[in-house]
Amino acid sequence: MDTPQSPTRAFPFDARPLTDPVDPAALAAYRRSVRTTRTWGDVAKTVGAVLVFAFVGVMFLIVAVVMVGVIVSAGGGSSFGLSAFVPVLLILAVGGVIALLVVLRHRQGIRQYRLATFAAANGMTYVPEVKDPPLPGMIFDLGRGRIAKSLVRGTAPRFVEFANYQYTTGSGKEAQTHEWGYIAIRLDVPLPNIVLDSLANNGFLGSNLPARYDRHQRLSLEGDFDRRFALYCxxxxxxxxxxxxxxxxxxxxxxxxxxxxxxxxxxxxxxYAQRQEVSTVDPAVWARMFATVGAVIDKLAQWARWRDERLAASGVASGAAASAPGAPGVPVAPPGFLPAGVAAPTPMPGASRWAPPPGVAAPGRRLKRSFSWGALIFGVVVIVWVFGNFFGGVIGALFSH
Structure with missing residues (x-):
């Protein structure tokens, strides 16, 4: 749908590190470099894995001893002959678990190495994981155990981050892990909170997004757009x-x-892509991601000219608003999150002192959320159906006697 006057800019990439044979020496060097940057959290994970392994081994030994006792008590053989198999079984189990851990660790190491070399080959950086990523999107303040994994970041022509993300809600048997893939693109100026809910990935109960928005905030647009997206502003x-x-x-x-x-x-x-990996070792996925980002950011420069006239009415000078930390409508990124050279939004060159500052007035910063009535109605129907069947069975049993 692009016109010849505004062609989509091509963003070629080098996918060879994702598929080329892995050099064992280079892989070993990468592992050593990663090992030198391990944190206390990594050490805790290792200790936890060792404790789990020890617990499994002890439980297996206990089960084997109990089985020997049962067989002996049933007259199936001498305790001495059968007990000789216990160490053998234990050794086989330990060996199998160790072999499985080694294989899984090797595969994970290769995956990280491929993503790291892929990022480097394309002028980007790779970060294995970031806990509680300080991003303002709707999925980043939900649940617990929030973690972004396999982050691939680039800074040219603007900051872009590809990552996989997960968080957990509920507890006990009701605990549920939610998985997303996301692409984060830094804009030139703050803009109003706008959501495009893709209708292609919605389910029986409506939107797959974790947030619901008041219907009166939906804006209808012309053509095919309304049949593919629900736009909320x-x-x-x-x-x-x-x-x-x-x-x-x-x-x-x-x-x-x-x-x-x-x-x-x-x-x-x-x-956002629910239950899909954005950062992967599949070259075809990266080809689609790069094409998507290239097509989108090719048009984002014109958004830099947007200004909120409501801020001009407040009489706040653009220079003061842009330079003061925490000024209205000007978010401040947490220290150390963005790479060097990625700065906060600044006023457009040539802007007059009393022009609207870059930023968004309070009413436009966040959409108003609503309750999911569809989920409530579905839950009520399920409860009524379960109780109806239960009490119907009870009443039927009473009258049958």
């Missing part, structure tokens, strides 16, 4: 959403990002 920011999502930008999202849910919040653009 804060009340009063409808004109701003139309300014940002011009027909050419909508065409880019339809052609390249229709499988993703999209969120704009502060000075970030997020593309």
């Amino acid at each position: 804060p009340v009063g920011y409808e004109r701003d959403a139309l300014y940002l999502f011009t027909p050419d930008i909508m065409a880019r999202f339809l052609d390249h990002a229709a499988a993703f849910d999209v969120e704009i919040v502060d000075d970030w653009l997020f593309l």
Whole structure:
């Protein structure tokens, strides 16, 4: 849907590190370099794995001894002859567990090595994991055990991060791990909170997103866009959403990002994929990711000109708003999160002192969320059905007597 006057910029990449044979010496060197950067958290994981392994070995030994006792008591043989098999079984079990751990560790090491070399070959960096990533998207403040894995980051032409993410909700038997893949793109200026809910990945109960938004915030757009995305923007920011999502930008999202849910919040653009890995060793997946990012960021420069007129009415100078930490509408990234050279948003060159500052007024910073009535109705129907069957069976049994 791109016109000849605005072709999609090509973002070629070198996928050979994902498929080329792994040099054992280079892999060993990478493992040594990773080992030197291990944290106390890594040490705790290792100690935990050793304790689990010891517990499994002890339990296996106890089960083997009990089985020998049962067989002997049943007259199946002498205790001395059967007990000789206990150490053999224990050795086989220990050897099998060790072999499995070695294979899994080797595969994980190869995966990390491939992603690290792939990132380096394409001018990016690789980070194995980040706990509680300080990002403002809707999925990053939910549950517990929040962790981003296999992060691949680039800074040219703008900061982009590909990663897999998970968090846990509930407890005990009700605990559930939620898995997402995401792409985070840094914008030039903060923008209103806008969500594009892809209709292609919704389920029986509606949106697959972890957040629900008030219906009166949905903005209908023309053409195929409404049949592929549900767009939500804060009340009063409808004109701003139309300014940002011009027909050419909508065409880019339809052609390249229709499988993703999209969120704009502060000075970030997020593309979410539920239960899908974004950072992987599959070259075909990376080809799609690079094509998607290339098509989207090719049009983001025009968003840098957007300004919120509501801030101009407050009489706040653009220079003061952009330079003061924590100024309205200007988010401050946590220290150490962004790589060197990735700065916070700054005013556009030539902006007058009393022009609207980069930022978003309070009403536009976050969408208003709503309750999921569909999930509630479904839950009530299930409960009624279960209790109906139970009491129906009880009543039927009473009358049968």
